[in-house]
Amino acid sequence: MTKRSVTWTQASARRLARQGLAAPAKSSPARIAAAMLGAHAQVLSAAELSLALRLDGGATRADVREALWSEGSLVKTYGPRGTVHLLPAADLPLWTGALSAIPAGPSPQPADVRMTAEQTDQVVAAIGDALAGAELTIDELTEAIVARTGSWAGDRVMDAFQDKWPRWRQVMHRAAHRGVLRFAPNRGRKATYTSPGITPMDGPAALAALVDRYLRAYGPATPQHFAKWLAAPRGWAADLFASLADGARIEEVVFEGSPAWVAAGDAGFPDELPQGVRLLPYFDAYAIASQPRELLFPGAAYERALAGGQAGNFPVVLVGGTVAGVWHQRRSGRRITVTVEPIGDALKTAASRRELEQQADRVGEILQGQAELTVGRVTVGAHA
Numbered sequence: 001m002t003k004r005s006v007t008w009t010q011a012s013a014r015r016l017a018r019q020g021l022a023a024p025a026k027s028s029p030a031r032i033a034a035a036m037l038g039a040h041a042q043v044l045s046a047a048e049l050s051l052a053l054r055l056d057g058g059a060t061r062a063d064v065r066e067a068l069w070s071e072g073s074l075v076k077t078y079g080p081r082g083t084v085h086l087l088p089a090a091d092l093p094l095w096t097g098a099l100s101a102i103p104a105g106p107s108p109q110p111a112d113v114r115m116t117a118e119q120t121d122q123v124v125a126a127i128g129d130a131l132a133g134a135e136l137t138i139d140e141l142t143e144a145i146v147a148r149t150g151s152w153a154g155d156r157v158m159d160a161f162q163d164k165w166p167r168w169r170q171v172m173h174r175a176a177h178r179g180v181l182r183f184a185p186n187r188g189r190k191a192t193y194t195s196p197g198i199t200p201m202d203g204p205a206a207l208a209a210l211v212d213r214y215l216r217a218y219g220p221a222t223p224q225h226f227a228k229w230l231a232a233p234r235g236w237a238a239d240l241f242a243s244l245a246d247g248a249r250i251e252e253v254v255f256e257g258s259p260a261w262v263a264a265g266d267a268g269f270p271d272e273l274p275q276g277v278r279l280l281p282y283f284d285a286y287a288i289a290s291q292p293r294e295l296l297f298p299g300a301a302y303e304r305a306l307a308g309g310q311a312g313n314f315p316v317v318l319v320g321g322t323v324a325g326v327w328h329q330r331r332s333g334r335r336i337t338v339t340v341e342p343i344g345d346a347l348k349t350a351a352s353r354r355e356l357e358q359q360a361d362r363v364g365e366i367l368q369g370q371a372e373l374t375v376g377r378v379t380v381g382a383h384a
Contacts, residue, residue: 004253006220006262008295010269011255012321015290017270018217020054021278021318027055029064030073030088037217038085038095040283040312041076045367047086049281052366060366069185075196076183078176081231083283084183092179092198097206099177102232109170113157122149123168128180131195135184141193142166207240208249212263218289220253220260225291256295274321277347277355279338279363282383283312287323297323301343313382317356319346328378329363329371336369341378 016022019036032054033039041047048061055063064086068074072089079085079095087095107114115123123145130136130144145168146154156164175181184194200206214226227237241261244250250261280287288311290296297305301323307313317325317340324346330337338360342348347356357373364371 004267006253006255006260006267006269008256009273009321010271011220012290013270013272013274015218015286016274016276016321019286021286021321022274022276024056024059025054026057028073029055029059029067029086030090033074033086034088034091034213035217036285037213037289038079038087039285040288041084041086043282044076046281046283049363049366050284051086053278053280053362058365060368062368077181077196078173080229082173082177089196092182092196093201094206094209096177096179096196096198097201097203098210099230100174100179100200101203101207102230103236104174105231105233107170109158113167113170115167115171119149119153120171120174123153123171124175124178124180126153127175128178128195131181131193132197133195135187135192135194137187137190137192138169142168208244211240211244211250214289215250215261215263216266218291219262219266220255221291222258222260225260228291229289256292276318276320277352277359278318279315279327279340279359280318281315284316286318287311287316295322299344301325304341304343307382314378317342317347319352322346326378328380329367331367331369334369336364336367336371337374338363338371339374339376339378341376347375 013022020027020032025032029051032051039047039050045061048064051064052059052061064074068076068086074086075089075092076084076086079087126145126148127141129148130141136144142154153168154166157167158165158170172181179198179200180195181193182196184192186192211226214229215221223237223241224234227234241250245252249264251264251267252259253262253267287296293311294302305314305316305323305326314326315328316323317327324344325340325342327338327340340356346352360371360373
């Protein structure tokens with residue numbers, strides 16, 4: 001049987017359409033977060049921009065904050081790669097079931113700082129007990145963990161931001177992945193944490209569901225692409241895809257001349273070319289998850305818009321689904337200066353410049369300010 005052949009432009013057009021980047025979607029922050037598989041929220045304003053720019057009706061950061069802190073349809077927690085994300089509350093059982101089933105890689109901590117598997121289990125249990133029905137700051141949570149486990153958990157031995165953190169914090173993301181920790185609203189300027197009060201889905205079922213969602217959002221893709229997105233072992237991902245292929249959960253296609261996978265029954269791709277200019281913030285999911293990266297960041301964009309091959313450190317300009325520039329915003333009161341540095345020729349047409357101006361205005365609207373567009377060199381470094 002001849003396998004379906006898929007081009008980069010077809011894949012880009014489908015990816016853009018499915019997560020509200022071809023045209024803003026009539027949707028909600030939670031549904032958009034589900035479609036894009038979470039919004040990276042290490043910098044919360046970037047996650048607010050990621051979600052709102054995909055929504056129609058003039059959505060702003062206030063709508064995202066409403067969904068997060070008032071409605072509760074979004075949750076701030078540790079997601080893919082152990083980094084902070086906004087995820088749909090309804091999907092937390094799936095996410096925790098899948099993320100807790102990924103094999104843990106070797107600890108980057110020195111031998112005298114690491115925790116054993118038994119110690120990790122003790123800390124996770126202590127976190128779950130302490131946060132049940134409570135909202136605690138990091139210092140309060142540390143006290144509660146030490147009281148339940150012993151002083152070793154609170155030893156300030158972890159190097160972090162020119163400081164030392166308590167030993168237990170190296171497994172904070174694992175507590176979230178096991179379903180016993182999420183962020184709660186800030187108390188003043190201090191972050192607080194609580195329990196999501198959910199039961200993780202069975203691991204194998206959750207992983208199968210996550211692969212299905214990943215391939216529908218970012219397919220065609222390989223096990224190596226999936227592993228990179230999750231920061232998971234490549235061999236483990238290959239075995240997972242093989243088991244899903246044996247169960248007819250995924251199907252093979254030819255993507256730009258090489259084998260890749262889509263969800264079963266989801267091998268249809270549009271023939272029209274991907275369109276549109278978009279300003280994506282730091283660590284936007286499209287820039288992180290879309291592969292292969294050398295096609296997403298073509299030519300000079302690979303050197304200029306990636307930091308040592310790592311996507312997300314620079315906000316990027318998309319033109320037709322590929323990176324054609326970097327940009328930076330600087331706020332002073334309500335004024336937001338948006339500086340765009342084109343890469344290549346894609347932003348040189350009058351039509352693309354008009355779209356760029358519209359997108360800068362949209363960034364200002366989302367961030368509840370007034371944007372002013374400048375086209376020129378972005379002088380700040382990665383993740384500035």
